[in-house]
Amino acid sequence: MKGLHIVAFTLLIIGGLNWGIVALFNTGIGDWVGASLANIIYILVGLSALYEIFAHKNNCKLCGKGA
Numbered sequence: 001m002k003g004l005h006i007v008a009f010t011l012l013i014i015g016g017l018n019w020g021i022v023a024l025f026n027t028g029i030g031d032w033v034g035a036s037l038a039n040i041i042y043i044l045v046g047l048s049a050l051y052e053i054f055a056h057k058n059n060c061k062l063c064g065k066g067a
Contacts, residue, residue, distance in 0.1 A: 009044045009052070011044050012045065012048050015042075015045035015048075
C-alpha cells in the first residue's frame with residue numbers, strides 16, 4: 001500500500017501545481033500534453049484524491065492510530 005500512497009500523493013502534487021499554473025499563467029497541463037492525455041491525468045488525479053480521502057488516516061503518521 002505504501003507504493004499506492006506514493007503514486008497518489010505524487011499525482012495530487014501534480015494536480016495542485018497544475019491549478020497553480022492555471023491561476024497564474026492561464027495555461028495548464030492540458031495545453032502541453034494534449035487533451036486526451038490531459039483527461040487521463042485529470043482522472044488519475046481525481047482518483048488519487050478519493051484514495052487519499054479514505055486512506056489518509058491510516059497512511060499518515062500524524063493522523064494514524066495513537067496520534
